[in-house]
Amino acid sequence: MPYRPRWAVRVARGTRRLFRAADDRLGLSPVVGRLLKHPVPPGAGWLYVFGSATLIAFMIQVVTGIALAMAYVPSSGQAYDSLRFISRDAPFGHVLRGIHFFGASAMVLLVGLHTIRVYLMAAYKYPREMNWLTGAVLLALTLLMGFTGQLLRWDQNAVWSVIVGAEQASRVPAFGHLLARFILAGDAVGGATLSRFFAVHVFFIPAVIFLFIGAHVYLVVRHGISEPPKSGRPVDPPTYRRWYDDMLAREGHPFWPDAAWRDVVFGVGVVFVIIALAQIVGAPELGKPPDPTNLVAYPRPDWYLLWYFAVLALIPPSIESWVIVLAPLLFGLALLLVPFVSNRGERSPKRRPWAIAVVITAVMMIGVLWAAGARAAWSPDFNAPRLPDTLAGASPAVRTGATLFHDRGCENCHSISGIGGHRGPDLTTAGDRLTTAEMVIRIMNGGRNMPPFAANLRPDEVDALVAFLRSRRR
């Protein structure tokens, strides 16, 4: 043993004694130690890190959220100014907002990945049904945090999002209007609206999330981490627990550090990616002030709900109210029913092709809707520029037609050579497709999803417009 001065030996001995005494009175090692070292099945690899990473993202949200709340003023009239102060003047304010935004994004993404992993590996089967149910609630709460958080940005977009939310709630039969009033906290967006969303986002939902995370983690420890599935090894409830305990006794590893190191490495990676994105990309820019009388607005949800924005645009109006009210309910119900539909049998995705099909379908549906929501072809293009003369051509009638095409709003919905909206058909080569008579009929009478223009065009204007459109050829 190398020489150590006497005082160093004493300090070391004293520290040990102090720790032992504290540990004895606090009872740390028997509880925390056993928790950390509880045995986990072998083979749990990198796919098992999404749950803990979601928790880490949530912790980032708590910490950055507390910091932001120290400067944010939850008042309808002043929140926007306080956010401008946080973003522009407060030291670290901009990057803090960025971390909170990308932390939210990470949480949504990771909770989604975690759900998919658990579903594909059927880890929700006996005896972990309640793990799944508490997790489903946490998934819903995460999305709710995303929506309410976007509203706290309290810019023009947020104000219209509250109104859109209230209008959706008002579609619920019988008490829809009460729900809408509850969301707006009155007759319209006003002084009472924001403080309620603040309380919900900052106090209520986080408290429920803490509660459910506690239950979720407790259940993970109580039932043990699910072993990686193997085809041909079905879950049999009467014998599963004994089999699982025997397996752990035989080949289990202590969670810390044998399995936990992967959670740490991935979690730390998530933290650094969030911070890097906050630094490089930055927080979402604040929109215009929350003035409901500024009607030049393009309300859009943040990326995690952009696919739902597409749903609202694309469902047929006749079934729309049903979809708005029932779809979220049915989706939630389906999620909650998963462990009740089958809590035994095969767990391996290789033996559960339907599970793979469900995940691929869901991911594809959300992906396609997301892309559609990002493009928003159904929205008129209010900023379409005038068609350049080079495009319109030399003939005066055709040029007049091109001007009318812009002024009378045709261009908001129809594009020509890449200029204009995408709501209606592209008319770049309309001259090849439609005769003069067909064009006149369509313009005057309108059509499916097109307003009639008979009342708003003189005969010579119709002629000019048709001359312009007839000149659009390949």
Place this chain on the structure above:
Amino acid sequence: MSAEPRTTQSRRRWLAMMSAGLSGLAALAVATPVVGFILSPLWKRAPRIWRDVGPVSDFAIGSTVEVAFADSSPLPWAGVTARTAAWLRRMDATNFVAFAANCTHLGCPVRWLPDAKLFMCPCHGGVYDSAGRVTAGPPPRPLARYDVRVREGRVEIRTMPLPTA
């Protein structure tokens, strides 16, 4: 336990029931004002009041313009959010029509395009003609209209709760 006299058992049952009942009572006593406070907007309806939006002479016959006015009961800290906008059209010397700026689909702000004579919604592409009738897109109903009146040479609009349906 079974060896204990009946009276002890029934006493225990009574104590358990009493404790649960008392706790429930305390919870109810706290919950009543809390829930009542949170739900109060449901039954506290703001009055619908007339708001001045300017002298009649400010509006040209046939033109449709945006007007802004204060909500019916603005809170002192509401700031700009206490304001509401509507599309006001002067029909003739004394008659006005005011359309709600909220699309009947999901409440987004419709915009009046004066040359196209259409209202268009930026969210999901609802289109209305100059009378506020739906001509394209998902809106289920025509644009809502505010009550408008002219009093002593000034145009007044009567506030209306959201959603406009």
